[in-house]
Amino acid sequence: xxxxxxxxxxxxxxxxxxxxxxxxxxxxxxxxxxxxxxxxxxxxxxxxxxxxxxxxxxxxxxxxxxxxxxxxxxxxxxxxxxxxxxxxxxxxxxxxxxxxxxxxxxxxxxxxxxxxxxxxxxxxxxxxxxxxxxxxxxxxxxxxxxxxxxxxxxxxxxxxxxxxxxxxxxxxxxxxxxxxxxxxxxxxxxxxxxxxxxxxxxxxxxxxxxxxxxxxxxxxxxxxxxxxxxxxxxxxxxxxxxxxxxxxxxxxxxxxxxxxxxxxxxxxxxxxxxxxxxxxxxxxxxxxxxxxxxxxxxxxxxxxxxxxxxxxx
Amino acid sequence: xxxxxxxxxxxxxxxxxxxxxxxxxxxxxxxxxxxxxxxxxxxxxxxxxxxxxxxxxxxxxxxxxxxxxxxxxxxxxxxxxxxxxxxxxxxxxxxxxxxxxxxxxxxxxxxxxxxxxxxxxxxxxxxxxxxxxxxxxxxxxxxxxxxxxxxxxxxxxxxxxxxxxxxxxxxxxxxxxxxxxxxxxxxxxxxxxxxxxxxxxxxxxxxxxxxxxxxxxxxxxxxxxxxxxxxxxxxxxxxxxxxxxxxxxxxxxxxxxxxxxxxxxxxxxxxxxxxxxxxxxxxxxxxxxxxxxxxxxxxxxxxxxxxxxxxxxxxxxxxxxxxxxxxxxx
Numbered sequence: 001x002x003x004x005x006x007x008x009x010x011x012x013x014x015x016x017x018x019x020x021x022x023x024x025x026x027x028x029x030x031x032x033x034x035x036x037x038x039x040x041x042x043x044x045x046x047x048x049x050x051x052x053x054x055x056x057x058x059x060x061x062x063x064x065x066x067x068x069x070x071x072x073x074x075x076x077x078x079x080x081x082x083x084x085x086x087x088x089x090x091x092x093x094x095x096x097x098x099x100x101x102x103x104x105x106x107x108x109x110x111x112x113x114x115x116x117x118x119x120x121x122x123x124x125x126x127x128x129x130x131x132x133x134x135x136x137x138x139x140x141x142x143x144x145x146x147x148x149x150x151x152x153x154x155x156x157x158x159x160x161x162x163x164x165x166x167x168x169x170x171x172x173x174x175x176x177x178x179x180x181x182x183x184x185x186x187x188x189x190x191x192x193x194x195x196x197x198x199x200x201x202x203x204x205x206x207x208x209x210x211x212x213x214x215x216x217x218x219x220x221x222x223x224x225x226x227x228x229x230x231x232x233x234x235x236x237x238x239x240x241x242x243x244x245x246x247x248x249x250x251x252x253x254x255x256x257x258x259x260x261x262x263x264x265x266x267x268x269x270x271x272x273x274x275x276x277x278x279x280x281x282x283x284x285x286x287x288x289x290x291x292x293x294x295x296x297x298x299x300x301x302x303x304x305x306x307x308x309x310x311x312x313x
Numbered sequence: 314x315x316x317x318x319x320x321x322x323x324x325x326x327x328x329x330x331x332x333x334x335x336x337x338x339x340x341x342x343x344x345x346x347x348x349x350x351x352x353x354x355x356x357x358x359x360x361x362x363x364x365x366x367x368x369x370x371x372x373x374x375x376x377x378x379x380x381x382x383x384x385x386x387x388x389x390x391x392x393x394x395x396x397x398x399x400x401x402x403x404x405x406x407x408x409x410x411x412x413x414x415x416x417x418x419x420x421x422x423x424x425x426x427x428x429x430x431x432x433x434x435x436x437x438x439x440x441x442x443x444x445x446x447x448x449x450x451x452x453x454x455x456x457x458x459x460x461x462x463x464x465x466x467x468x469x470x471x472x473x474x475x476x477x478x479x480x481x482x483x484x485x486x487x488x489x490x491x492x493x494x495x496x497x498x499x500x501x502x503x504x505x506x507x508x509x510x511x512x513x514x515x516x517x518x519x520x521x522x523x524x525x526x527x528x529x530x531x532x533x534x535x536x537x538x539x540x541x542x543x544x545x546x547x548x549x550x551x552x553x554x555x556x557x558x559x560x561x562x563x564x565x566x567x568x569x570x571x572x573x574x575x576x577x578x579x580x581x582x583x584x585x586x587x588x589x590x591x592x593x594x595x596x597x598x599x600x601x602x603x604x605x606x607x608x609x610x611x612x613x614x615x616x617x618x619x620x621x622x623x624x625x626x627x628x629x630x631x632x633x634x635x636x637x638x639x640x641x642x643x
Contacts, residue, residue: 210411211419216371217411218404218431218482232421307421308466 005301012293017069019289023282024068028061037276038081077283082275087283090268095287097167098264101187101257102249104171104180108188109195110242116192117199117238122226124204132196139193148186148259155182165261183260187253191245198241202234209233235306243299250295251288317385318522319345319368319490324382326360326367329375333594337363339546340382342620345490350516350523352537352554354530354569358590360546361526365492368524369409370399387489405435408483412495414475418467424451425463428482435486450481454511473504477511484515491516494526509535530573534558542566545591545601548620552627562623562634564606600632608633 027034035052036043043051052058056067071077077087116136120129156164162182168175206212207230215229216222257266265284272280303310326338338360345351353361366372367379370391384391386407391399403409411417419427428450429443438446444463451459454477467475476496483491493512497505513536516523525536533540533554541551542563550563561567568586588605591597600618603609612632620630 210413210416213371214411214417214479214482215419215430216403217369217409219400219402219434220404220430221400229419229422233419308423309420309468 001301001304005297008297008300012297015293016286016289020069020072020286021065023285024065026282026285027278034278038278072282072286077286078279080272080280081277082272082280087279090280091265091283091287094263094265094268096170097262098250098253098257098266100171101180101183101253101262101264102246104184105187105191105249105253106242106246108184109191109245112188112192113195114199114238117196118203118226118231120196120200121203121207122222129200133200136193136196139189140197142190143255144186144190144253145255145259147189148183148256151182151186152260165259167263183253183256183262186259187249187256191242191249195238195241195245199234199238202237203230206230206234232306236303239299239302239306243295243302247292247295250291316347317344318347318349318387319343319524320383320385321364321368322383322385324364324367324384325380326363326372326377327380328377330594335593336596337377337546337593338367341543341546341548343541343548343551345522345524347489348516348520348522349539350525350537352533352540353524353526353543354528354533354540355543356528356590358593359543361543362494364543365409365494365524365526368492369403369407370394370396371403401435404431404483404488405486406488407490407492408486408488409492409494410476410479410483410496412498414472414479414499417479418475420467423464423466424470424478428463428478428485431482432485446485447481450485451478453484453515454478454481455507456481472500473508476500476504476508480508480511480515484519484521487519488521490522490524492524492526495528496525497532498527498529505532512536530558530569542569545596546593547601548628548630549602550627550629550631551620552624556624556627560635562627562629563602563631564608564635565602567635568605600630608635 033048035048035055035057038055039048039051056064059067075088079086080090083090116132120132123129152164155162163179164182166179168177168179170176171180203226207226212225212230215225220229251265253262253264254266254270256262257264258270261267265287269281269284271277272284321341321343323340323342324338325336325340328335328337341360341364343351343353343364353364355361363372363377368384368386368391370379372379379392382392386402391402394402418424425444425447428447429440432438432443432446433440436443436446447463448459451462456462456474456477462470462474467478470478480496491512496512497508500508509532512523515521523536525532527533537554539552540554540557542549542557542565544565550557550561550566557566558570561570565586568584571584572586586605591601591604597604597614599615600606600609600613603613606613610633616632618630618632620628622628623634
């Protein structure tokens with residue numbers, strides 16, 4: 001298992017190199033001269049030229065890439081054009097908020113999705129099954145930002161229960177939970193919907209298996225049959241799906257963060273794109289690719305917890 | 314000896330499917346005495362497994378439902394028991410093993426965990442004692458290195474070994490009745506013989522009764538004391554093994570016996586019963602076997618025969634039971 005993890009990490013290197021090439025090229029593929037864009041429309045030509053030298057843009061492309069890469073592996077993506085702060089510092093100040101939101105949203109989606117999926121499967125064709133799967137379909141179809149706006153309207157504007165936007169003081173404070181509730185819910189609901197449907201179909205498949213009948217023939221209570229014997233078998237596709245969701249959420253839930261003015265990577269990257277702040281975009285995209293790779297590795301390793309037949313060779 | 318352990322009387326199990334109402338088991342009766350092995354024989358789809366699952370009260374509802382009859386086990390009616398009461402019987406006093414050892418064990422739990430589950434539940438042993446008991450059971454069913462095997466997963470075992478594990482699991486709480494639903498059908502012939510030998514040995518050592526469901530009359534001859542033949546959800550013949558094999562009274566039983574390949578006889582071609590088992594949602598009127606029966610007469614097409622005792626202990630459900638002249642090789 002350890003050697004499998006090492007192998008996976010080694011395989012991730014060419015992947016991340018590929019991403020780095022794309023990220024690097026982005027600056028050169030976008031129409032216009034980066035130095036001129038950075039310097040601004042009113043800059044004098046000699047200032048633009050000075051900037052070009054300063055940024056190393058006068059050097060050959062492979063050399064530029066090498067410089068970019070050797071800095072990038074140290075987490076150095078240069079300075080933000082807009083704020084002139086280090087990109088790494090900008091990301092560091094935003095990443096915790098994104099992680100916090102991604103983790104809470106995933107927890108919300110797992111709790112809602114697993115419970116309703118399991119109940120729907122064990123009471124197949126009941127009212128709960130039909131109703132929850134209908135709601136789930138709705139949950140998948142509704143755009144997260146619209147749901148966010150509606151939640152905001154109900155819980156903040158009409159009921160005055162929760163703050164409409166911003167971030168409180170982390171998850172150790174009550175305020176932190178009050179601020180995160182609505183964005184986490186609006187992100188969690190759509191994942192919950194797909195997790196619920198996946199759990200239901202996976203459970204239905206498993207509940208038909210011979211070993212479930214064996215478990216009942218042993219005299220086990222239905223609760224043990226469902227939550228021990230069936231659930232552990234049904235979890236594998238759910239783990240995959242949850243990993244994908246978590247990966248996307250860690251990349252910054254761009255629109256939802258905007259709606260709730262959540263100070264995470266999503267907000268950072270959107271503002272960076274608007275202001276042509278390339279170093280920030282490059283840094284965030286690299287981070288996104290890296291976290292996604294890490295999450296995928298974790299998902300692969302999690303399979304073994306659920307299925308002993310998974311062999312890492 | 315003749316003390317009944319399990320008595321099934323006029324059992325009716327029906328499935329309500331989108332394609333119609335299917336009376337899979339229709340007024341079936343059978344009894345298993347203490348320490349006895351009853352072979353329940355018939356073609357696929359004749360209701361054998363549904364009868365067994367009805368005894369365990371494991372018919373999925375919906376679509377299935379036990380509509381009538383009694384199932385008396387040690388004098389108590391299982392159909393009157395609550396689900397919680399049934400759980401104290403299942404895996405404890407009545408155990409069941411299934412046809413497919415490859416799929417009947419849960420792939421994600423160790424063999425030891427799956428055996429100890431029943432032991433801990435019914436015998437209230439703690440984890441360590443239950444594990445010791447599981448090792449002992451694995452040794453009893455002839456699995457080498459049981460101390461090591463308890464920590465293995467089903468996919469690490471062969472089909473024969475898995476069926477042994479199923480047997481160990483089923484017998485771990487000393488059941489009075491073991492229901493074996495085609496226990497050897499999915500196994501290689503050599504492994505089949507080993508598993509049957511094992512079941513015989515354990516039956517003698519532990520003194521349990523076996524309800525052995527099979528379509529293989531060779532297995533019945535090997536294992537059973539008495540045999541009950543089912544056709545299309547009904548009993549057709551019942552009696553001690555020897556009289557039934559020597560003097561079958563029902564044309565269907567004779568058909569089954571004739572379709573066993575005989576090595577010592579020059580057979581040009583293997584005998585088969587013409588036609589197939591009728592679709593349970595549209596059984597023929599009268600005797601359900603009459604469309605496939607070479608002896609069928611008008612009465613067979615009109616009236617359903619009932620199970621009647623023709624000789625002591627030998628019952629048949631046929632208007633015109635076979636006489637010696639009919640029994641010659643077809």
